[in-house]
Amino acid sequence: MSAQKRRPEEDGRDFADAMWSVPSYLLAGMAFYGGLGWLLDRWLGLSALFPIGVVLGVVLSGYLVYRKFGR
Amino acid sequence: MSALTLLAPPSDQFGAPTPEELFNLPPIIPGVDWFTKPVLLAMLSVILVVGFLWAAFANPKVVPRGVQNVAEYGYMFVRDQVARPFLGKDADRWMGLLVTLFFTVLLWNIMGVIPVLQFPVASHIAFPAVLAGSIYVLKVYLGIKHQGAVGYFKNMMFPPGLPKFIYVLLAPIEFLSNLIIAPFTHAVRLFANMFAGHMLLAFFSMVGFWFLFEKLTPVGAGVGVVGVVMTIILTGFELFIQFLQAFLFAMLAAMYIGGSLHPEH
Amino acid sequence: MSVLAEVSGNVTAIGYGLAAIGPGIGVGIIFGQGVQAIARQPEAYGLIRQNMLLGFVLTEALALIGLVAPFIFSAL
Numbered sequence: 001m002s003a004q005k006r007r008p009e010e011d012g013r014d015f016a017d018a019m020w021s022v023p024s025y026l027l028a029g030m031a032f033y034g035g036l037g038w039l040l041d042r043w044l045g046l047s048a049l050f051p052i053g054v055v056l057g058v059v060l061s062g063y064l065v066y067r068k069f070g071r
Numbered sequence: 072m073s074a075l076t077l078l079a080p081p082s083d084q085f086g087a088p089t090p091e092e093l094f095n096l097p098p099i100i101p102g103v104d105w106f107t108k109p110v111l112l113a114m115l116s117v118i119l120v121v122g123f124l125w126a127a128f129a130n131p132k133v134v135p136r137g138v139q140n141v142a143e144y145g146y147m148f149v150r151d152q153v154a155r156p157f158l159g160k161d162a163d164r165w166m167g168l169l170v171t172l173f174f175t176v177l178l179w180n181i182m183g184v185i186p187v188l189q190f191p192v193a194s195h196i197a198f199p200a201v202l203a204g205s206i207y208v209l210k211v212y213l214g215i216k217h218q219g220a221v222g223y224f225k226n227m228m229f230p231p232g233l234p235k236f237i238y239v240l241l242a243p244i245e246f247l248s249n250l251i252i253a254p255f256t257h258a259v260r261l262f263a264n265m266f267a268g269h270m271l272l273a274f275f276s277m278v279g280f281w282f283l284f285e286k287l288t289p290v291g292a293g294v295g296v297v298g299v300v301m302t303i304i305l306t307g308f309e310l311f312i313q314f315l316q317a318f319l320f321a322m323l324a325a326m327y328i329g330g331s332l333h334p335e336h
Numbered sequence: 337m338s339v340l341a342e343v344s345g346n347v348t349a350i351g352y353g354l355a356a357i358g359p360g361i362g363v364g365i366i367f368g369q370g371v372q373a374i375a376r377q378p379e380a381y382g383l384i385r386q387n388m389l390l391g392f393v394l395t396e397a398l399a400l401i402g403l404v405a406p407f408i409f410s411a412l
Contacts, residue, residue, distance in 0.1 A: 011381060011385075013156045013157055013326075013329075016322070018385075020390075021248065021322065023256075024248045024249075025244060025245075025248050026396055027248070027400060028149075028244045028247040028248035029244045029248075029253055030400060030401075030404060031247060032243050047411055048412075051408045051412065054401070054404055054408060057244070058337065058397045060240055060241060061244055061397075062393050062397060063237075063241075064245070065393050066389075066390060066393070067233055068230055070384075071353055
């Protein structure tokens, strides 16, 4: 990380970045992997891949937020 | 008595105001289809914002007096809370855009509780969508200009510090989130808050009016009083929400612009 | 058997409304306690922020799954 000057402003900005990107990443993950699961369902004729895709999306986005903002 | 309300339901039952009659307003000059009340209010707010800021800052004096004093409070608020945390040293270059955004959205929202006007302009999806769309175009343009086309997407999709094999799974999430969901939530946050607030105020006003003026019954009067009290409380709450949403809109605009100018350190 | 009362409309809206109660309380507790913790020990801000964010992500996930649930259960 670069030199942290003006610590409170940087903190405030990092926190605001994290806060607003959490729901956005969650939604994006759910939409993308849920959509993938839904397309695979239509192709293969199953019906269970869509929820699996949604949950997978949630897990992956949660991991992304953790790695990006939690270190 | 029913001339006092434009939305009086024709029957004997209490009818809540529907979104159709609240938001689908007829044109003011018959024949000019696009000139409805929201358009008139938007034009009025443009004139007011430009006039206010011009009167304040046309001949600035070192010791501010009058309108300039008031406008300087607003300017310093935007600069310290919205611009400086996200834009750092470049804040002064973007103050024009951010001050205009903040005051325009604030005036749009406040029109929802001013008597006679009483329509929050942002509750038609077109108005926040245009603003959010233009900030989105600005964000992508600045990102590509400052980081190069390849560099912009690379910095956005592959943040440093993750194990390599995860990148393939996470890059689509980052891409989708930054380029598609961000402008969408930017506009819809403002729209949904103003829409819901307007519906709530209309509903409780209708309750108060119906039970106290249209059909006054002993039991119903209590409900009517509750409706009036709730309208007053909700108007105060709505003022707070309107200010907060204007602040959030400007803050997110500054965040997106700042994210394009200085990518993750 | 006659119908005494009837509610018409979309049941999924009620479902989402009920599903949003839990995460709403959860997020409130997380950030309320987080702010209290920061007030007690401002030096630990980084640590508290990390944990607040982690808790927020997990709780928000539930609310968003509640939003998607009608589509999931109608597809299954």
